[in-house]
Every structure is written in C-alpha cells, then in structure tokens.
Amino acid sequence: MFKRIIGLVLLDQGVVSRTRNFHSDYQYTDEFIDTRFFDEIAFINISQNHNQESYDKFRNTVENLMRDSQLPVSMGGGIRSIDDIERFRLFGADRYIINQTSITNDQFISRVIEIYGKSSVISSISHSGEFIASRRYVSTQSISDRVAEIGSNCGSEILLNSIERDGTLRGLDLETAKLISRVSKAPLILSGGVGNATHIDDALKVNNVVGVTTSNIYHLTTTTVSSWRSSLLSNGANIRLI
Amino acid sequence: MGVSVTPIDSASEVLSVRHLIIPGVGSFQTAMQHLKQNGFIESLKERCLKRKLPTLGICLGAQILLEEGHEGGISRGIGVFEGTVERSDIHLSTPESHTGWDTVEIVRNILGFKAHTRADFFFNHDYIFVPKETSEVYATVHHGGSFPVILKKYNTYAIQFHPEKSQTSGLSMIRAFLRSGNV
Numbered sequence: 509m510f511k512r513i514i515g516l517v518l519l520d521q522g523v524v525s526r527t528r529n530f531h532s533d534y535q536y537t538d539e540f541i542d543t544r545f546f547d548e549i550a551f552i553n554i555s556q557n558h559n560q561e562s563y564d565k566f567r568n569t570v571e572n573l574m575r576d577s578q579l580p581v582s583m584g585g586g587i588r589s590i591d592d593i594e595r596f597r598l599f600g601a602d603r604y605i606i607n608q609t610s611i612t613n614d615q616f617i618s619r620v621i622e623i624y625g626k627s628s629v630i631s632s633i634s635h636s637g638e639f640i641a642s643r644r645y646v647s648t649q650s651i652s653d654r655v656a657e658i659g660s661n662c663g664s665e666i667l668l669n670s671i672e673r674d675g676t677l678r679g680l681d682l683e684t685a686k687l688i689s690r691v692s693k694a695p696l697i698l699s700g701g702v703g704n705a706t707h708i709d710d711a712l713k714v715n716n717v718v719g720v721t722t723s724n725i726y727h728l729t730t731t732t733v734s735s736w737r738s739s740l741l742s743n744g745a746n747i748r749l750i
Numbered sequence: 751m752g753v754s755v756t757p758i759d760s761a762s763e764v765l766s767v768r769h770l771i772i773p774g775v776g777s778f779q780t781a782m783q784h785l786k787q788n789g790f791i792e793s794l795k796e797r798c799l800k801r802k803l804p805t806l807g808i809c810l811g812a813q814i815l816l817e818e819g820h821e822g823g824i825s826r827g828i829g830v831f832e833g834t835v836e837r838s839d840i841h842l843s844t845p846e847s848h849t850g851w852d853t854v855e856i857v858r859n860i861l862g863f864k865a866h867t868r869a870d871f872f873f874n875h876d877y878i879f880v881p882k883e884t885s886e887v888y889a890t891v892h893h894g895g896s897f898p899v900i901l902k903k904y905n906t907y908a909i910q911f912h913p914e915k916s917q918t919s920g921l922s923m924i925r926a927f928l929r930s931g932n933v
Contacts, residue, residue, distance in 0.1 A: 509893055510851040510870070544917075547851055548872075580872050580915045602775070602874065602915065622822065625777050625810070627847040627874045664847035664874075695846055718850060748851045748870050750917070 510748040511712045512547035512719035513733060514582075516699060517573070518554045522565025525554060526723075528675030530634070530643040543577045545733040545750055550605065550667075550721060553585030567599050574600060582630055593620060602628070605667060608658055609634045609642060617661045629663025630697070636672040638684055643671065651684060652691045662694050665718065670700035677703030680711045680720060689715040697721060705736040709745055751921075753928055764793035765801065769928055773914070774810025778819030778835060778877070781810055782827065791828055798830040802904040804931035806924075809875060812901070812908035821877050831901050831908060833881035841878060844894030848873045852891050854911065860888040860900055861907065862926035869919040871911035873899075879910060905931050 518525045518532070524541065526534040532554060543549055551570050555562035566585075574581060583596040584605025593604050604624070606617065608631040620629055633654060635641050640649045655666065668688070670681040680698040688696060698711050699721040711720050722733065740747055758767060772794075774781060785791055797803050798815070807815045816827045819835040827835070839845045851870050856863045863869060878897045881887060889900035891911075899910040907927065913920035 509848070509873075510853075512850055578915055578917050578920055580874065580912065597775070602912075623776060623780060625775070625821070625876065627849055627876050628775060664849045664876075693845065695849070 509718075510547070511717070511746050512697075513545075513708065513737070513747065514548045514550050514697065514719050514721045515541065515543060515546040515733070516550045516552070516721035516723040517541060518552050518723065519566050519569055519585075521555050521562050522567075522569045524569070526675065527554070530669075530671045530674055533675070541573060542732070542734075543573060543579060545737060546579060547719070547748060548580045548582065549574070549577070550582040550584070551601075552583070552605065555585070558586040563595060570599055584630070584632060589616070590619065590623065593624065603630055603664075604628060605630045605632050606663070607632045607634075608662070609640060609654075614661055617663070621661070621663065627664045630665045630667050631658060631662040632667040632669060634669040634671055635681075635684060636670070637681070638687055641671050652687055655688050655692045655694065665695045665697055666692075667697045667699055667721075670698075673701030674699075676701055679703060679707040682711060682714055685711070685714050685717055689717075692716075699723075704731075705739045708736065709740055709743055712740075712745055712747070751925060751928065759788075761789040761793040764790060764797055765803075769804045769931070770797065770806070771927075772805070772807040772811030772814070774808060774812070774814065776810055777822045778810065778813055778827070779822030779825045781814055782819070782825050785814070785828075794828050795830065798828075798904065798906040802906075804927065805906040806927050807906070807908045808914065809910060809912060812910055813877060813879065815901075815906065815908045816879060816881065819877070830906050831879075831881055831886060831903055832883055833879065835877050836880050838876055838878045838894075838897070841880070841897060842894035847876050848878075848891075848893050849875075851916075852893060852911075854889050854891050854899055856889050858888045860902060861923045861930070863889075863923070871913065871916040871919060873911045875910060879908065 524536045525532040582603040583601035635651045636646045640647045695718040697719040702722045813835040815830040817829045886901045887898040901908040913923040
C-alpha cells in the first residue's frame with residue numbers, strides 16, 4: 509500500500525488559515541490550494557465558536573475546494589456527538605478526525621465505530637515533544653501512555669499533531685513517532701513542521717508512519733506538492749505516481 | 751459526466767432507474783436493517799438476478815450484495831453473490847484497516863480495464879469479500895495476502911474500493927459502468 513501526502517486545510521470561519529504553534533496567524537483565499545496532487549484532503553474547523561454560521565462557512569469552502577475533486581476527504585474540529593459526525597458526513601466526509609488528546613468518552617468512540625466502522629475514525633492527539641499538549645499548555649502526561657490508554661479505540665489511524673513544530677518548517681517530530689511505534693502498532697499520520705521534501709521522505713521511512721500532512725508550506729514557499737512528488741518518487745519513496 | 755442523478759427512497763424505484771449505484775459507509779448489520787425496514791431487499795434481488803440491470807455496489811454497498819456479513823454480528827446480506835464478508839485479519843497477515851491507495855490487479859476485463867493490468871485506487875475497509883465462485887472475481891489486491899476486490903455477476907458489480915474517490919482511474923471506471931447495459 510502506498511504512503512500518503514495529505515493536504516491539511518485549517519478553516520477559521522470558513523477561511524483558509526495558517527497557524528504557528530496552533531495559533532492562527534494569517535489567512536488566505538482558497539485558490540492557494542491545488543488539491544489534485546494530494547492523496548487525501550483533511551479539513552479541520554478551527555473556529556473558536558462551533559456555531560451554525562461557522563459550519564455554513566466551513567461547508568461553502570469545502571464544497572468550493574472539492575467541486576471537481578475525486579479524493580478521499582477527512583473532517584474534524586469539535587466532534588463530540590453523533591450529530592457532529594452526521595453534519596460532516598453530509599458535507600462529504602469519508603472519515604472523521606476525533607480529538608482524543610484529553611480523556612474522552614470511550615463509549616462515544618465505540619458508538620461511532622459501531623455505526624460508521626473502524627476505518628472511518630482517525631484519532632487526533634496533540635503533543636509537544638513526548639508530552640500531551642494543547643494550544644495553551646504542555647501537560648506532564650506522556651503521549652505513549654495516552655496512546656496505550658486509547659488502545660484499539662483509536663479507529664484506523666492516529667494523527668499526531670506536533671504543536672511545537674506546527675508552522676515552523678523545521679521538520680516533523682520523528683522522535684515522538686518512533687517512541688509511539690515502540691508501544692503501539694497503530695498506523696500514524698504525522699502533522700506539523702514539513703518544510704521540504706526530505707522531511708516527508710524521512711518521515712515515511714519511520715515504522716508505522718503511513719502518511720504526513722502538509723499545510724503552511726505551500727503558502728510560504730514556491731514549492732508545489734507536484735514537484736515534491738517527483739522528487740520523492742525519484743528517491744524511491746513508496747508514494748503513488750499521479 | 752452528463753447524467754442525471756436521483757437519490758431513491760422507495761423500493762419501486764430500485765427497479766425503475768437505468769443504472770443504480772449503491773454507495774455505503776457504515777456497518778453491514780446496520781445497513782441491512784435499514785434496507786429491510788424500507789423493503790429494498792426483494793427489489794434489489796429482482797433487479798440484479800432476474801432483470802440483470804446495471805448495478806454498482808461500492809465498499810459497504812458492495813459487501814451487502816453477498817450472502818452474509820460478519821460486521822456487527824452475523825447477518826444476512828442480499829445474496830446476489832454467493833459467499834461471506836469477513837474480518838480481514840482472519841485471512842490476512844495484517845491486523846490494521848486497509849486504508850489508503852493500493853494497486854489493484856485486474857484478473858479479467860472489467861469496466862474498461864484490461865486483464866493483467868494494474869491501477870491504483872483508494873480503499874477504506876476492515877472486512878473483505880470471501881466469495882464462493884472464483885469465476886466471479888475480476889480483480890484482486892495484495893495487502894497482507896491477496897483478496898478479491900471486484901466481483902461481477904450478470905450486470906452487477908461489487909467493488910471494494912472507492913472509484914468515486916480515486917481520481918482519473920476511478921472516474922473512467924464509473925464512466926464505463928454508466929455506458930454498460932445500454933442498448
């Protein structure tokens with residue numbers, strides 16, 4: 509199976525946003541994103557208020573970006589109930605990104621898996637180095653412990669969001685990925701820090717890493733995902749030829 | 751694609767539309783319960799087996815076309831194809847979901863794809879087809895072991911991957927389906 513380059517699109521009130529360390533610091537028009545050369549697109553609603561207006565705007569942007577696209581789509585941001593999942597399903601989501609950074613309701617996750625299938629759930633965990641973190645604090649709980657707690661309730665994959673690396677272009681946090689690979693067999697998607705094709709190449713070689721997300725890089729450099737794919741393929745990376 | 755699409759909500763429409771696509775996300779048992787409650791089972795059987803009208807099941811929509819599914823407990827399927835749908839880890843050497851792009855090997859000519867060629871499609875599933883008739887297998891994939899991913903009987907196609915999420919190769923497969931069965 510091929511490894512994936514996933515386009516991560518953060519939407520604040522429906523506007524494509526750039527973040528650094530999880531703080532939104534710049535906004536773009538959606539014309540910046542060419543979805544054709546990704547393997548999957550992930551949309552996260554990062555609006556402070558998850559009200560009807562924010563969902564309507566989210567939906568408009570998603571529909572606009574995916575109009576002529578036949579790619580798998582994952583969505584997340586504020587999922588706490590089956591109603592939240594149903595809303596994203598109607599927006600066109602194939603898979604749901606559920607934040608499991610802090611203690612979550614295991615019964616809820618089990619219910620989602622029962623209704624939608626294990627393969628439709630991606631668990632998202634935010635961290636700073638080896639510790640669980642949020643935008644506001646770094647906890648003392650190790651991410652390996654959290655992954656062990658979640659166990660098989662993680663769905664099909666775990667999305668590791670490095671807050672420390674987010675928006676820095678310094679490269680993905682491979683050390684934390686390796687740490688988790690030692691305690692869990694769950695397939696991992698690494699997010700936060702991609703600054704060049706080598707960062708992706710290195711990450712895709714780590715055990716259990718099945719994909720990486722890229723986001724800010726296309727706003728900050730003249731590189732395109734298309735040129736990266738060529739360079740990764742010529743280095744022998746196990747990605748699909750588009 | 752130049753076709754008009756109508757979501758259907760009654761069993762009679764199952765027999766009246768020219769081409770029927772059965773998408774599917776969710777679990778086998780829940781999906782079958784919904785179809786049963788709405789009286790779709792018999793009309794689907796008639797459409798696929800007696801009238802032999804063009805029908806395309808995708809992912810769970812394909813799995814329910816087999817006789818029996820094991821997701822959410824053992825339950826009966828529509829039974830267009832003989833065989834069962836079972837957890838992939840019983841048959842394969844990998845315990846993980848089959849999620850992502852993978853290379854499909856075409857065994858027999860199907861929907862515009864020639865036998866002995868390969869193409870990449872997007873998969874997202876934990877359960878696999880275990881058909882009885884190998885002659886109904888038109889394509890396979892290798893993921894911890896080889897397993898069938900396209901079944902065909904008369905004009906009914908059961909496709910485990912998502913052609914609608916697989917860019918150009920998927921689009922060409924759907925176009926070929928929409929051309930199929932036209933007189």
